Amino acid sequence: MTGGHVTIIAMPVQRLHMDEFVRPLVDIVARLGLAPRVIHYAEGLRDVEPPIVLSGTGIMDYAYLERLEAFEPLRDLEPILGICAGAQVLALLRGGALTDGELIGTFDVEVRRTNPLLPGGRARAYFLVTKLVVPRGDVEPLAYVGENVAAFMAGDGTYGVMFHPEVYNEDIIVRFLDLSKGRL
Amino acid sequence: MRLAALFSGGKDSTLALHRAVELGYDVAVLVSMVPERGDSMLYHVPNAQWTALQAEAMGLPIIQRGVGDDEEAALLEALREAARTYGVEGIVTGAVRSTFQAARFQRAARRLGLWCFNPLWLMDQRAVLRETLERGFKYIITAVAAYPLGEDLLGRPVDWGIAEALMGLSEYINPAGEGGEYETFVLYAPLFKRRLRIVEGDRKYSRETYTGEYIIRRVVLEGPT
Known part of the structure; x- marks a missing residue:
């Protein structure tokens, strides 16, 4: 996997969160020999190209939920992977909803539906989330943490994970980019 | 934004503090936990009492707290004091890879309505x-x-x-x-x-x-x- 560009949409409103939530994704993409292109959602997303990874952000940061119109250009773009805050946005764009719920720390995720992104069985994952996804519209759950949705798909190339795969599940990002090969 | 820096006196928390200041954050106070036990899972142990001298070297106030068995309660109390006395809205930590440590800092900050920043997170x-x-x-x-x-x-x-x-x-x-x-x-x-x-x-x-x-x-x- 070398050469192609990967768009990373930065979600943090605070600059000090960029190194925590965006830089690790940039590092993973670069280690794969791909070229990360980072853009913040506030810069305008009209010209972004897939494959796209939407980052997470800090727990107190809910600015993205007040700027949902900024993500409208992503409505029909695939392949796209949302992480935590990014997954919340994708769920809302695809007809899902959010509910308050706190998951902070490492929890077991159980994959309940065979899919190309997540290996079957159980895996530990690191969560940093206070808004969980309610599956409605096109949002189809793939994995759960307890009875909460931990990962979903919404169309063939749209995935959301409520945890931070860059911590314990880097393989998910690698697999997503591998699935996106035709676009790289 | 005004921050408290969780400060162990070691290189990682010092580097995180520098990163925050460089980005324009106002680090108003250091918070240093001094474990009473040598096997603390959460805090850096040796010489923690000398963080007051490091704070003096930087010209910053410091809140030092002894930590017994309930490490999380002590952290909450120290951060509550930082918020009350110095008006901080967030904390910056030197967590790099430990999810055990990072999750506890995140939970404590969340309980107090504080932002939590870990600028070295997952850094090589x-x-x-x-x-x-x-x-x-x-x-x-x-x-x-x-x-x-x-x-x-x-x-x-x-x-x-x-x-x-x-x-x-x-x-x-x-x-x-x-x-x-x-x-x-x-x-x-x-x-x-x-x-x-x-x-x-x-x-x-x-x-x-x-x-x-x-x-x-x-x-x-x-x-x-």
Whole structure:
């Protein structure tokens, strides 16, 4: 996997969160020999190209939920992977909803539906989330943490994970980019 | 935004503090937890009481709290005081890889309605070491807890030679010591207005467990006041 560009949409409103939530994704993409292109959602997303990874952000940061119109250009773009805050946005764009719920720390995720992104069985994952996804519209759950949705798909190339795969599940990002090969 | 820096006195929390200040955040106070037990899972242990002198060197106030069995309760209490007394809206920590540590900091901040920043999170361990030296940090190794780190390292300043040696041991240890393989104590960094000089210290080392500490007995501030 070398050469192609990967768009990373930065979600943090605070600059000090960029190194925590965006830089690790940039590092993973670069280690794969791909070229990360980072853009913040506030810069305008009209010209972004897939494959796209939407980052997470800090727990107190809910600015993205007040700027949902900024993500409208992503409505029909695939392949796209949302992480935590990014997954919340994708769920809302695809007809899902959010509910308050706190998951902070490492929890077991159980994959309940065979899919190309997540290996079957159980895996530990690191969560940093206070808004969980309610599956409605096109949002189809793939994995759960307890009875909460931990990962979903919404169309063939749209995935959301409520945890931070860059911590314990880097393989998910690698697999997503591998699935996106035709676009790289 | 006004922040409190969770400060252990070691290189990682010092680097995180520098990153925050450079980005324009107002670090108004240091918060330092001083474990009463040597096996604290959450806090860096050796020489934690000397963080007050490091704070003085930086011209910052410090909240120091002794930590007993309930480490999370002590952290909450210290952060509550930082918010009440200094009006901080968030904390910055030097967490790099430990989800155990990071999750506890995140939960404590959330309970108090504070932002939580971990600017070194998932950073390549060798890059952490390199950045501290490139910035001119001066620090010593104050504890070792992993083979093949030996007694000779205790009290030693970390220079490029030591850093290269640590990076060469990545098969055995985390090169930046994030897993507790070694601990550090900062004597100088760019935000320090004065330098610390160790006058007296003792080594304790066990060849059976490959663990040891350098206990600072006396340390003074030098340079302009």
